[in-house]
Amino acid sequence: MTLLFDPPSAPVVPIVGADTQFPVRRIFCVGRNYEAHAREMGFAPEREAPIWFTKSPAALCTAGGTIPYPPGTKNCHYEMEFVVALGSAGFRVTSAEAMDLVFGYACGLDLTRRDLQNSAKERGFPWDTGKDFENAAVIGPITRAASFGIPGTQRIFLAQNGTIRQDADLSEMIWGVAELVADLSRMYHLAPGDLIYTGTPAGVGPIAPGDLLEGSIEGLEPITLDISEPE
Template sequence: MPNYSLPVINGADIFPVHKIICIGRNYAEHAREMGHDPDREPPFFFFKPQSALAQNGDDFYYPDFSHQVEHELELVVAIGKSGTKISATDAADYVFGFAVGLDMTCRDLQKEAKKLGRPWELGKGFDGSAPCTAIQRGGLDDLEQFGDLVLTRNGREVQRGNWRDMVWSIPELIAQVSRYIKLEPGDLIFTGTPAGVGAVEVGDQLEASLQGFSQHLTLRVVSDAQ
């Protein structure tokens, strides 16, 4: 059986990953660049399977079934306690820590599925589509030490945004998700991406960071045929 887990920074523990929950259109400018009005939408979410998880430094294999893979930079919240119907007031008790991740997306598959009125999980949930750093333990109060999320592609900045600009805050996201599904230790919540999503190509080097966070996420895009 594959071992789907992430290291814990400055600790001997590992964080076994259970569910990967991704929030859609949670930054106003990104919602607008995708053609939506952020002021009219409640938060929504979708899932990636455990096999989407990729470790920091792993190669990203460009899937041979897509011709338009795009990067989406995200702050990731790790859940440390079980709960359902959690209030936003109590949400802090369920946070184990934080990480930096990428929601790699086959945009062409997603667009085609939307056009046909079909689910678009194949464009989001393919193997290796959720690269993630190790987990840094901390609570919501510790977020204040972090600044901008930044993504560079081949050394050039392509995405930048601040977690404070999320349309729906982390406590609100935890409350919304737990209204529908039970949150459990090991769950990861990818909290949405700021504006600037764009395509990647074989040979690209990506580096994702969060100001004040101790680890950068790095990956190389390689051909699926290798």
């Protein structure tokens, strides 16, 4: 039996200091994981359970280049994020076991078509089109966990055209890395190649054609992204 067409290959992410690359299997994302961001979105911070959504691997975009302003939106937002890359499999792991699954970390951007997301929320519909689209999961090179160290008070920030828009540190996350991995493993069989976008600090805002976004997390390779006119 032959295939009707060639299946897409897995997208890959560079690994700092290595010739090998990290193949991406799935992309999981956490919503409202910083207290100040939850408030700016009109919600009270809570620790009842992490809020999960997904993006398809086709949404992955390697930082450092130029992308067109996303289609179908007039209000696309940047969201700077700390990304966890898994290198081992796990199912129903504890928080104490969770860090054994982590391969490394990277800077990321969760681009969001906010107008589509908000419209879907207001009507009680799923908001996949607001989050899962081409170039919506931007990522920089992955730094191995041993080189980065323990996630703690590392600064995370984003500048738009040279002006700082987001500025926080990783300790401000409501759910830490180990807690997130453990929670996710209760719902999915986690595997090497899975990425977790861990949420964004306060200060999100719209992008526009001509923008230069520059994001950084202490200890990781910084990222840049240019926004061009829509196609």
